[in-house]
Amino acid sequence: MKKKVLASLLVASMAATMVVGCGKTAESTDTPAAGNTEAGAQTNAEAPAPEEEEAKTLTVTVMGPSEDLDDAQGAWLKAECEAFNEAHPNWDLTFEYVTCSESDAKDTVLKDPAAAADVYLFANDQIEALVKGNGIAKLGGSTAEYVKTSNSEAMAATVTYDGDIYGVPYTSNTWFMYYDNRVFTPDDVKSLETMLEKGVVSFPFDNGWYMASFYAANGCTIYGDGTDAAAGYDFGGDNAVAVTDYIVDLIANDNFVMDNNDGSVALAGLKDGTINAYFNGNWNYSAVCEALGEENVGVAALPTINVGGKDCQLKAFLGSKAVGVNPNCEDMEVAAKLAAFLGSEDAQLAHFELRGQAPVNTNLASNPTIAADPVAAAMAEVAANCSICQPIIDMSSYWDAATPFGAAFAEGAEDQITHDNSAEKTVAFNELLNSSLVE
Numbered sequence: 001m002k003k004k005v006l007a008s009l010l011v012a013s014m015a016a017t018m019v020v021g022c023g024k025t026a027e028s029t030d031t032p033a034a035g036n037t038e039a040g041a042q043t044n045a046e047a048p049a050p051e052e053e054e055a056k057t058l059t060v061t062v063m064g065p066s067e068d069l070d071d072a073q074g075a076w077l078k079a080e081c082e083a084f085n086e087a088h089p090n091w092d093l094t095f096e097y098v099t100c101s102e103s104d105a106k107d108t109v110l111k112d113p114a115a116a117a118d119v120y121l122f123a124n125d126q127i128e129a130l131v132k133g134n135g136i137a138k139l140g141g142s143t144a145e146y147v148k149t150s151n152s153e154a155m156a157a158t159v160t161y162d163g164d165i166y167g168v169p170y171t172s173n174t175w176f177m178y179y180d181n182r183v184f185t186p187d188d189v190k191s192l193e194t195m196l197e198k199g200v201v202s203f204p205f206d207n208g209w210y211m212a213s214f215y216a217a218n219g220c221t222i223y224g225d226g227t228d229a230a231a232g233y234d235f236g237g238d239n240a241v242a243v244t245d246y247i248v249d250l251i252a253n254d255n256f257v258m259d260n261n262d263g264s265v266a267l268a269g270l271k272d273g274t275i276n277a278y279f280n281g282n283w284n285y286s287a288v289c290e291a292l293g294e295e296n297v298g299v300a301a302l303p304t305i306n307v308g309g310k311d312c313q314l315k316a317f318l319g320s321k322a323v324g325v326n327p328n329c330e331d332m333e334v335a336a337k338l339a340a341f342l343g344s345e346d347a348q349l350a351h352f353e354l355r356g357q358a359p360v361n362t363n364l365a366s367n368p369t370i371a372a373d374p375v376a377a378a379m380a381e382v383a384a385n386c387s388i389c390q391p392i393i394d395m396s397s398y399w400d401a402a403t404p405f406g407a408a409f410a411e412g413a414e415d416q417i418t419h420d421n422s423a424e425k426t427v428a429f430n431e432l433l434n435s436s437l438v439e
Helices: 012-018 076-087 102-111 124-132 141-150 151-158 192-198 208-217 239-253 264-272 282-290 333-340 345-355 362-366 376-384 396-407 422-435
Strands: 007-009 056-064 089-097 119-125 167-174 178-181 201-203 255-260 278-280 297-300 305-308 310-313 318-324 387-389
Touching: 056 076, 056 102, 056 333, 076 089, 076 333, 076 345, 102 124, 102 345, 119 124, 119 333, 124 318, 141 167, 141 333, 151 167, 167 333, 167 345, 178 282, 192 201, 192 305, 192 318, 201 264, 208 239, 208 305, 208 318, 208 396, 239 255, 239 305, 239 422, 255 264, 264 278, 264 282, 278 282, 282 297, 282 376, 297 376, 318 333, 318 376, 345 362, 376 387, 396 422
Parallel strands: 007 089, 056 089, 056 119, 201 255, 201 278, 318 387
Antiparallel strands: 119 318, 167 318, 178 278, 178 297, 305 310
């Protein structure tokens, strides 16, 4: 049977009004209750072999970031969808593609879940909102079984909500440190204090995803272990004030530069030599290589900081990027199997080879190419020893408050945070975070 692939890319802003894939059909007008639709309910033993599957002709809409649809970067998402099509000889699938970053998936899907993409790539911290907005299906059977058996317990937890699986992880979502290996040695980068003696370090305190690592290092928490909504935010005690004072001193250090929210200040500094260390993720590896020259790029997990005479390990948020299924989809079998395929061992390996996306499938840990890759090694080290769970519980109040709080550390900022007002500012920040939880 001839296979068809529609290669046109639909921009994310058009998704809500123009994309109609597996949305509600004329025969089915009822929208299922949020979280009640289960995709991939068949077990491995029950699932028919591809050559025994019922014949189907279907259009499937798939949404992912531009990098995964760009022919110049290998068009990983399109290639995997085509491979999936070929792997199911009784299915005649036409694919339509929507361009949207994983971080923006929730907003795009929830504009109109019934008209949104059938299968999409998303960041795991969006799960709660997607479940409540009827934008993501619970995964069951062989698909859920695969998630549980092919990932570490911590990684499987990133896509688990109220005990159910809602996505197939394909890479971890965290960050680490790049450095100029002409300035720092691998031993130097174990301690921020040592680094500041030898070179210039940057950090984006106006980005809450990064800033939280300093507070987590000294015992501050968000939703307890990340899963206890009743625990709220703990950013207001003496340990939090001590971190605020530490950051005030850091800002005043001549060997520190405040990076901006998107990291472009530090990237420019790496290129002209005014900055020697940069905190970011694997998505910017190529940009760092371009700035420093690949032979000069060092990669490491996260350093310790010395707060009040105590060495504390910086701890990044650990989440995942995963494949989700729209519960409004016309054909759950196809959508769930495609999600599992995109998160499969082979697809993760291809993603790594094309774009350096570090895999999370535990079988790939022993792959020699991956084991020798410094970025994959740094991400594994962060996941194992330098991270906290990024909560799935709604954190919108944190993101909204963290940006102005972090920006106020910068020299010359309006109402700048100083040693004189650090306790007051920290307590006010904590109160603001927790006030949003009071119903």
